[in-house]
Amino acid sequence: APPAKPARLGLCAACHGEDGMARIPGAPNLAGQKLDYLREALRQYRDGRRDIPVMRAATGPLTDAELDQLAEWFSVQTPSRAAQ
Amino acid sequence: APPAKPARLGLCAACHGEDGMARIPGAPNLAGQKLDYLREALRQYRDGRRDIPVMRAATGPLTDAELDQLAEWFSVQTPSRAAQ
Secondary structure, eight states: OOOOTTHHHHHHHHHHHHHHHSSSOOOOOOOOOOOOHHHHHHHHHHSSOOOHHHHHHHHOOOOHHHHHHHHHHHHTTTOOGGOO | OOOOTTTHHHHHHHHTTTTTOSSSTTTOTTTOOHHHHHHHHHHHHHSSSOOOOOHHHHHTOOOOOHHHHHHHHHHTTTOOOGOO
C-alpha cells in the first residue's frame, strides 16, 4: 500500500512539491529518490552535517519517525519529466 | 540534441550508473535531477562544503566545464522505476 500522506509534508511541499518535483530553483527533485539516501540526507540536514539553513530549520523539530515518513513518501512518488 | 557522453562519466557511473540510476546503496539517483541543483552540488563536493570524501576525490581534479558536462548529462537522463 502506498504510504499515508505525512503530517509534516506541507512544509516540504512548498519547495519540493507534494509529488517530489521541485517547485523552485535550487531545490532538488525528490520523486523516486532512493529511500536510504533520503533517510540519511534528512538526518544530515537535521544535525548540520549538511549545512543548509532552511533545511536545518525545517528538519530540526522532526523526530526520526517523521523524517522516515517523509523519506518514504518521496521515494515512492513517480518522477515526471514535465517538471524538469 | 542530447549532450555528448562526458569524458569523465566512467567514474560517476560506477555508483550512479551511466543512466543516473544508482547502482549501490547510499548513492542517490541522478537521472532527471534539476540541472541547477546538480551543478551546485558538484561544486559543493569539490570544495568540501558537502564533505563526502569519495565525492571530493572524484570531483577534485575536474574543471567547472567538466562538472557542468556531467550535470547536464544526468539532468537529461530519464528516471526509471525499475532501479528503485
